[in-house]
Amino acid sequence: MTAAEISRIAGVTRATVSNWRRRHEDFPAPSGGTESSPLYDLEAVRAWLASRGHASAATPAEELRTTLRLHAQSGGGTPADLLLLVLATAARSPAELTAATRLPDADLAAHAERDAASAADAVPAADPVRFQAGDAAVLRALYACVRDEGGQAALAVLAERELEDSAASGAYQTPAPLADLLARLIPGAPARVLDPACGSGSLLAAVARRGARELYGQDNLPVQARRSAVSLMLTAPEASVTVRAADSLRADAFPDLVVDAVLCNPPYAIRDWGHDELAYDPRWAYGVPARAESELAWVQHALAHLTPGGYAALLLPPATAGRASGRRVRAELVRSGALRAVIALPVGASVPLHVGLQVWVLQRPEPGGPERKSVLFVDAAAETSSATAAASVVGRGGTAVPAARTRGAGRSASVDWPGMTARVLGVWRAFTESPDAFEGEPGVAHAADVVDLLDDVVDLTPARLVRASRAEVDPAQLSAEVDATRRSLVGAAKSLARTAGHEGWSAAGAGSAREWRTATASDLARGGALTLLRTVPEGARGRAEGGTGSGSGSGSGEQPGAGAVLTGSDIARGSAPTGDPAELRGDTAPVIAAGDVLVRAVASGDGPMTRVAGEEDAGALLGTHVHLFRPDPARLDAWFLAGFLGAEKNIAGASTGSTVLTVSPGRLRVPLLPLEEQRRYGEAFRHVHELRAEARRATGLAEETARLLAGGLTGGQLLPSKEVAEVRGAGDDSPH
Template identity: 35%
Template sequence: MSSPPAVPVTLAEIARLAGVGRAAVSNWRRRHSTFPPRIGGTDVSPHFSLADVEEWLRSNKKLGKATSREWLWPRFEALGDRNETGLAIAVVGRLLAAGEGDDGGPDDVGSGAVRAAVELGQREGPSDILTFLLRRWLDTYVRQITTTPEPLADLMADLALWVRESIEGEPREDVVTVLDPACGVGHLLAAAATAVPAALNRPAALLGCDRDPVLTALSDVRLALLPRPGTLPPMPVIASGDSLRADPLIGTQADMVLCNPPSNERDWGYEDLATDARWVHGMPPRTEPELAWVQHCLARLRPGGSAVLLLPPTVAARKAGRRIRGSLLRTGALRAVVALPPGAAAPHSVSLHLWVLRRSVAGETPSGPEELLLVDAAARFPRSETRENGPEWSELGAFIRSVVGASGGRAAGGARNGATAEDADTTAWATVVPVIDLLDDEVDLTPGRHIMSAPGHAGPRLTDSWNEVRELLDGLQTERARLAALDLTSGAADQPNATVGELLRAGALSLRSGRHPTEAVAPEPQHARIPLLTLSDLLLDGSPSGWTNPDDAVVAEPGDVVVVGIAREFSAWVHEGPPMAVGPQVHVLRADPQVLDHWFLAGSLKAPANARHAGTHASSSSRIDVRRLQVRRLSLPEQQHYSEVFRHLAAFERLVERLGIVARKLGQDLGDELAAGRLAHGK
């Protein structure tokens, strides 16, 4: 029988498996003639046989402490295709859930990967191995698959439970049925499987549907492997199909619906579903697919059931959907809208909304509740105060849970999560708006449009801002004194210059130009992710907004000089933070410390005259030829003298930039207070 095809691995993957840096692996390859030969790839990115590499590392006592599962993943990655890899992982989950071994098959890469995963899962735990493989698969294809972050899924499950617990006289079924009509790989259903028993002491029956058969296969095995303590619930039922066009779970009546539906899809079935019975609140316009999902979720609820959906912010305000929004308000179906801070979920650049809904029960007042809860967590946790990779979920989740729990006038929702009404300033970041006030020509449900800060709330923030302004001004005064005292009349004007190109040829520095990584991901970092700075980030606020794999990117290390190669954003600075990847038109220079001082290099390159000399001058978007940028030829001690001044100049510029940000925010807060008539009158 022929041997299976070799599983290829790169130098970066070998380094991760061996627990060393990539440079160490390159050094092994040069120094050891026994190092496995290349089996593919290119000279720049060679591929090696995983089996040969493992044998060589073991025989040379260089095998790192990487876990067995790390050695497992390259076998699946070698399958290459998204669907083939996903289905292979689903086979692993099915076999582990059934307690079976590999079911045989040809001796190829796929069957070998499945066999190795099943054997490892039987030793280390089925759920752990499947979770690891699923996470790595989602990391690899993150640009193709939308997922709900686990903390957000937990929050959505809790909000749905709050709506149920706030209902007096609710029937207490033995099993709580939870549906996700666009379940993906099952994040929301997995959250409900934990939250429902903890809150209600009853098991959850999980139902899901997705039009992607690979995702449904993965969701099915993932949920089947979840721990099932206490009373065993029914096994999850996950179906493949389009919930809007041809719902395979059409007869479902669920107690809870959790959904992160696809958005901005024009081809959602508008022509085919014009007379559908689900459109109780009106036929969704072609441009409002999200409102079709809202009504679908309501139609799948039994009376008294609750639903929580994650929706784009435009759904709350688009003109085409105002009639349906009005009907949802009048009938009491919509109970709350929560604006999340940017970064809570994909797309990470916008403030997504949570819509909390409930289907009315017989005997309730036809007009429904008279008020709608609006929560502006985006204002409570502004982007500048969140982590680079998204909000601090422990604080954000506690805030939303306490506000929503307190607003209902019942302790059930808040007390379950250890929160009380006093934990949140509901007057500053949340409000209960009479429905009649929302039923105008726009029916705009955006929380920020209806929430005004309460009297006295801005006082502490204004005090903090004024204190920061004073500290910044003190720092500016110190740097001003240092820079103003410089004697700029001395020094030789005819000192020779060297271009970056000449320094490259002399070996005084190296130059690497950023590029598009093959895998650029949103800010949800894993252990192998580093920040990615692109030109778009520089045009916005200058901070990285994405994450990528360092093995496939140009990385700036602390002490490197970063240069922006476009005229309108031309700049150069010393990178002082953790390792950071750079995108196209951003360059990384690494100086030989025996020849060049990096602060002197950055300060010299940044001079505006340099940009004029090295630019194409075609337009404001013209590129800068980094190799033509000039640096004066000075000895290292002379460079270090200038380096100290460049440090102070950079500090001065940072202080000025920060002062501008704080001053603008201070002006906005103070303007709001004055416009609200909160200026005390003198006696």
């Protein structure tokens, strides 16, 4: 292991590790690497730290991550070998898992083989797993991770090494909010659901949370199929899970299966999907897909597996809606009534992040069923950008702030998932309840007649069809909306100027920055200055937390059935808690109290990393990707704590990982200052928070005002002032 990994395990800085190497002759000698980048034996370092009373500051997941890396370097087995073991150990009690970690190496390997064999029948294409005594370190770390953080946490660590999203494999996980949206687009309560390109199983997991009890999945990558099976069995233990490994188009594993719903995020732009050998396949009821139209093959594959009247929701690239080679199949889908809706998502909603994807909602026609005269089109991309510009997400204290930007979206619009989901589901439900009476929303949603769509192009792009409906906006209504937004902008600009004029700080003396002694959050927790809380996965509740003061349950105010869940995205965008308590699925979540300091567990994306809980947050449940610091008000000021915990340098020093940076809360450092001085810093940090909120609010209102004005002028609802035109024509360059 590296010196950096030693610092993470011990909860100290790299400089402290270097100091140990110089000062202590018994510090373990390097076992590899180079003189400038030495490597150390993990067990030797742990023994040395234990001899000096240094408890490990690494989480069980971090321990497993480090052990896996070292095991791979020594030629050990692959993480895929451990998938069966995750499934088997998740069903064990904390006491059984603890007992297993204490077995001798050879006995532990034999015990793990028996555990893995007990789950072999549940996972597709699972070859017998063999473990050796040399695997004991990884096995102990995995058992401990499952015991303390749950099977899903262990599965996520395994995914980082062999199952991670990558351009090379083309396997990407559907974001959880998008998976939830697709699941909620299926009307009613489907019991039997299929995902023919299931990947990690996120779509099936989303529909399982909504009550589905028979889950069928298939994926071309065997390791993904096994991962999906394990994940679904952990997520929905009461459901029947069947996952197969094969190419769904060429080798359908469920040829006779009909289900209530199909959810799918298929691979895009695949030219070698089987066009030649499948030319006479009975699934092509709407026309043989062209060689460049693999997406339309997936659409028809989904329809072929539906019961009459059943629904499918597929995530597709925008080219599917208008590419010339797919015109005939699109026309038949529209003519038959199989296509019910096309929903355009904002750029950055899912991989590929530079493309605005679309959701197609389909329904298998019923013999003798009602005639479908229209198709719903929703431009959620335009709606999201306008809603974000308007700062439609109301932050704490009534401050409106824009939504968080999706990580990696680059130049994409910000994705306000709660707002976008509510708007999309609202128009979809209104359309399904009464398609003929649906009036749509100008600029957002429009129901196009089937006859109007069946032209020479059959272009089903939502933006083109929805944009045409904007002329329906009432001019007086738009004018009033512009005036109201403009007045709000003026008020926000004045408030921003007042906040920016605050001068509650000065330069440090002597021309150098101030220095101070610091302590880690773990040290402060051990001293009783704060309590560090987290949401404990189901199955880990029986183990008492220690050392850092971490915990949950009655000791932290655990309250099953409490209000909404505060998520990391809520912290980033400053919104009220928006998470669904049902997503905790039995996890033990602390209840947030006013004055708690909340820190995002993933250091990515824009927006603040920390937040001081207000009265409006009190009673919300803590999300799984949020750390809660509960300071003793007699020893720590909450705003002072939040300001220093969220500092960029502090977050960077306490984060691990490569593509995803995970914050280790115990390693965050806080200056040791008297309470009165803390309060002065805290007041300064509160002003910084207010400045950020006011700036976002003013920016959002400025964008919304400009959008409304431009749309009204180009749509004919607003007319330019004659007086302004006359003045400009006279050569007056004064501003107006």
